[in-house]
Amino acid sequence: MLYSQDTSNILSYGENYYQPHYQPILEVTNCNIVGYEVLGRFYSPEKNEYRSLGYQFHNPELDTIRLIQIDRLIREKAIRHLKDTGLRTKLFLNMMPNFLSMIHTGDVLDLKRLHVLNLIEKYEISPADVVLEITEDKFDGSIEKLLSIVNVFKDYGFKIAVDDLGVGFSNLERIGYIHPDIMKVDIKIMRESLNRRSFKNVLSAIADMSQKLGSDLLFEGIETEEELHLALSMGANLLQGFYFSRPQVEFQDKKQFNRTLRDTLEKFSGLRFMELLEEFQKGQAVIDALGEKLEALRHNGKEDLPVVLHLMLPNLPSEILSVFACDIFGYQITPTYFRSHPGEDWDSDLTEIGNNYAWRPFFIRHKAKVVQNHAKWTVTEPVYDMDLHKQVVIFTYTLRDNYILVIKMDWERV
Template sequence: MKELSRYTEPVPLEHEVKPYFQPIVSMQTQRIVAYESLGRWEQNGQVRSLGPFFQNPDIPDERHLAIDRVLRERAIEYMAQADSDSKLFINLKPSWIYQRFQATGELPTLHYIARHGLDPSRVVVEITEEEFQGRLDELSSIIERYRRAGCMIAIDDIGSGYSNYDRIASIRPHILKIDLKLLKKSATHVGYEAVLNSFSILASQMGSSLLVEGVETKRDLHQALKVGARYVQGFLFSEARAALQPSTAYEAMLQEELSEYTRQELAKHRSLFAVMESLNDLVSGEAVIESEADADSLIEELLESVEDHVVKVYICREDGRQISSNFRRREGCDWEIDPGYRGANWIWRPYFIPNILQMNHQRQGNLSQVYTDLDSSRPMQTYSCPIGGKHYLFLDLVV
């Protein structure tokens, strides 16, 4: 065991530590609905984060845990006495929960909640990002005790480090928390967008709410809105403070930004619908396609009329088999014909069958969501429409 005396830097004493509270804002109500408790060290009139203390491997775990418990109980006591119905997010390391329960069968946080009379439904147990060496099923069973006591469960830093999909699936959190700052450090722009969208889908499929932290600018806020964040947190609103704030502190700013975001998104989607309508007018659903040559001839007739942002055109049957050549626009606006794609089958793409069924039902074209093209890595959308009986025209557009 490491001895505290071997650590030469000063360490906080229990009377010097205090919980500070960073607000978490609901996009639904534009009000502060929760606070994350963050440890601060008050010494000689100065306040500093306890992050470096908790992250220092030279300090014994026992000391880390002792300070953390002091902070936890003080945060719970403060929130129980505050004139607020906000929720309290408390960070807990998986290893601490696991080791304490395995050794004693106790969960101190539940004792603190009961001791100070805080409604457990106002507590969110936030499982932090950390390598965990124990059994995941046992950890999940322990965390389930918090859930049964009435607490909500969140998982922190999704997509980084050790917060993997096995842990998410096993714990079944109410809230998935992602940090924009962490993702920006570890991904290209295209990869960053794709990862954010994947977590949005994951949250919706699991029945979890998405909380985006690290929101520092209005652009970050718009990005959080785009991926479906129900809650947001970050320096755009406030740093952690010693006292709670009025629940309406950021309501006016959020309402203004929601209006601006809505205006931008409506304008973008109106332009996309205009593109779709122009393509609907361009294509006749009565074309006759009996051979590969017929399919290529039909595309050649269309090429003179398509807009410049259309970069690829092809025709498939409803079974996914491509019957035409690929017509791809070159840099100089000429078209390159590649018959090598005849016979390729696209049924493996997850959207293909739902897309075909929707077109059959509506008998009109539709426009896909934005995606990244596998070959060019550019953001794209695909317009598709029924044509010539059981054939379907696909046009790829650069966004």
């Protein structure tokens, strides 16, 4: 990292001191390099080494005009390099929202001011080979004007990525407006801002959102095999990080990391298969054990259900944290029997009688599966309970007369 005391010298050097470096991006499906993120580097003659310019581009106190000049210089060198090599690969170019907003100052956007459009025409590069990353930044411009620029890029055929999800200015707003082709997550940044459990839950939510939007999911900042496994478990189909390669001056053979990634995929696939099989078996074991104990409830009507359920509490597995019954319309018809920790004595809450759960996803899904598959049981994915501070699952079980039992279980102890 370059600190502020270096800045006055760094921004005053000639063009030859600023160079693009290229960090490879791999596609999981074929295990090949499919593109490179272009990263600005400054050559330090005193230390005879290249140093990152990232600090400069995110420092609001610096000369913005000079930074834009350097940004454009690095971008042109990268596109010229792509042209000179004749390689068919993608370049991922960072586009800072505040820099873009300075271009669109009037009511009508002047396309001649869009530097990247001029470059692809000058060097005859296909827009399909360029991905524009809308980077993390404290954006204080007009979102409507930013969106109009992004739409121009899309119309020309550029792919759009939203960078650094989880940090920076209103990421959800950006995603909603832009609907990116690629959603990019920096594992390192998110890990530093979240505890381990929240970190994984947020990643899972982002992965789910990318699937629903039809966006590719790119994980960057991967440095270890554990982080690579995490990215794969979240459904990432694009990978980037020091685990594969640091940014280099030149492009690399597209199969440079093919064997490494294939070996990792085979290992991950086997481990993930065993994990899922264990989860399925664990869920089925709970269903089998509970089914025997709760079968007696199927022979009781609405009037007897609260009494019989209360009498059964001592015989329920210690992992069960709460239980109550609803009618087919989702209205709770028994007290909620609960305990804060497995194995503790049961308490009851009568105030929740009459609550409605018909709108809850677990309840709707249960009813649909009962109709479609004639199932008596359904089980949710593990979710984090903020009050209990632990992972739980919701079991739902259909009794006679279409009454439904709702059971919350400590999944970490099953």
